[in-house]
Amino acid sequence: MVVEETDLSLKRLEELHRQLLEYQDEKRNRLKLIMDHMSMLNSLCLVLGMDFKHTIHEIHPTLDDLNGEKDVANSTIEGLANSVQILREVKIQRWQRLQTFASALLEMWNLMDTTMEEQKKYQNLTSRIAASESEITEPNILSVDLLNDSHKVTEILSAAKYSNEAIESGAVDPACLLEQIELQIARAKEEALSRKEILEKIEKWLAACQEESWLEEYNRDDNRYTAGRGTHITLKRAEKVRVLANKIPGMVETLTSKATAWEKERGLEFLVGHIHMV
Template sequence: MGSAVRDHQQQLHPCDSLLLELNVIWDEVGEPDTVRDKTLLELEQECLDVYRRKVDQANRCRAQLRQSIAEAEAEVAGICSAIGEPPVHVRQSNQKLHGLREELNAIIPYLEEMRTKKVERWNQFVHVLEEIKKISSEIRPSDFVPFKTPVDQSDLSLRKFEELTKELESLQKEKRERLKQVMDHLNTLHSLCEVLGIDFKQTVHEVHPSLDEAEGSKNLSNTTIERLALAVDRLREIKIQRMQKLQDFASTMLELWNLMDTPIEEQQMFQNVTCNIAASEHEITEPNTLSIDFLSYVEAEVLRLEQLKGSKMKDLVLKKKSELEEHRRRAHLIGEEGYSDEFNIEAIESGAIDPALVLEQIEAHIATVKDEAFSRKDILEKVERFLNACEEEAWLEDYNKDDNRYNAGKGAHLTLKRAEKARILVNKIPGMVDVLTTKIIAWENERGKEFTYDGVCPFTDTSF
């Protein structure tokens, strides 16, 4: 009997088996029916509560799966819309899916793929936007408004990306053009600062601090370019003013050198000054050629020469006066001076006459004498030949009076040859006189004054 009950219990559902075992226990215990009924009701209620919890849990799981699927599909649709790709419906493309879990598991990889595409596309946008922001801040800092990136990232399409790329390319082109302008101005400024001996870094720092930095971006705004252009114009004006000052110093220096016959070795010390006497603004490129220190150095030398000139003025006047007299002697204008009062040394020493003015007058007389000597050159050559013929004529007369002229002796044959040549030359004297007279008359008509030779009028003075 016992084994039969056990076999029957094993064939029952676990709950029925337990209930049967409970009844056996109650029979043995003698539990009243009321207690039994109450306990069974409690057991039924507890079972219902357990089933209800399980059903509720299953409902919540199903709802969560549906919500996750819907959210995933919505996110996929949103990403596709943002990046400009057509949406893909997983459930429609795969009819073999069974249950919500398989459906969610099928959507998740595609969602991850779309998220990756969105991140990559967004990184491309961020790179372009950062470049636009950077260039805009360089070329238009005054009116630059930082580019606000879209919070929802709703439009990441290729069309929008191409628009931003074109905007970036336009800004890059403008930046290249502005950078070329800035670099041209900076190169010009550098050259000007070198010539003028001005601190280049300090100059560009005053225009804009970014221009002084070796690395990093430079401010390329309209204001910076305008200020650079103004700085170039200002330094170029200073360069022209200093260049004119240097050229004035060079002219004065050359005049003083010529006046005082300064040695070439001493002049070569300032060759870099005099070589720029006729240079144009763009031809002066040597560093510090127009610096304040160098101009002061040249000015000091000019002042030294001026002082030296003052101390040597008497000697210079005497030297130039001797030069004038030498020119007159060579041109046989002796006896026509008439300028002794102008060049009175005593008047110069007493300060009654400006020595510089006297030097100018002497130079003017020298120029006049040189001009007249050139006009007299042909006549003077003929006068020299005429005077030589006259000397030979006088010698021939003395020779003819010598009774021993035919005696053979040492050098007699040379004397005979000279006599023969002297007779030929004497015979030409009338022709010489005619030609010389014609030349002198023509010269006097042209110059409007009488021709003299060492103060004597040829052919009218017996001493000639």
């Protein structure tokens, strides 16, 4: 908007003041939307055991400055919205996996007459088995470590169930069975560790895809080179994302290769939230 020096009549000044108020309202609305998205992202990161500051910094560096002015561009708002959507989907998938685990755990406890003392460690999960995704707010309850731990526990309990049945029927020697259980536990630990590596690569790939989406939106912005606060930071981010986007095919190839090798080695499908990853 260009203000002519000769056009400073009262009517013109009132018009400029009105436009200024409109711009201020627009900025406030955008900032409120950004803060709402950040609040949701913080909650999701907390539940998923993810680094919130790193997540928002990757969207735009100004977002993790608590006292600084936030970038309110469309690309930043859309980046936050996309992150919320992606992490919410991750949360739903992980919760479905833990619900399956909790159901199996309750069944095992019932079959094995497990004491209440032994059940306490996982009561925070089993007591919430019927909860909806929105009701799951506890910190780290859907972290990668907990998912791996639950997978390991399921394997161990399966071995324990088999042990009880076998001993009661007299079908196997207890000493031999104990050795088998120890092997099963070791295998479960190794499998959990191998899944963790692939799951971490999946999260990096999803984050890279999110950044690529931001870059596509940024490239469509005709005003991206307009001088303003934070423009140089955004330009640096765009350059960084271009480099990252070029790595996505390699990330996919590595991820597919590792998941395929994992499946061949174990004769199982590598599933994430009931989704086959290969």
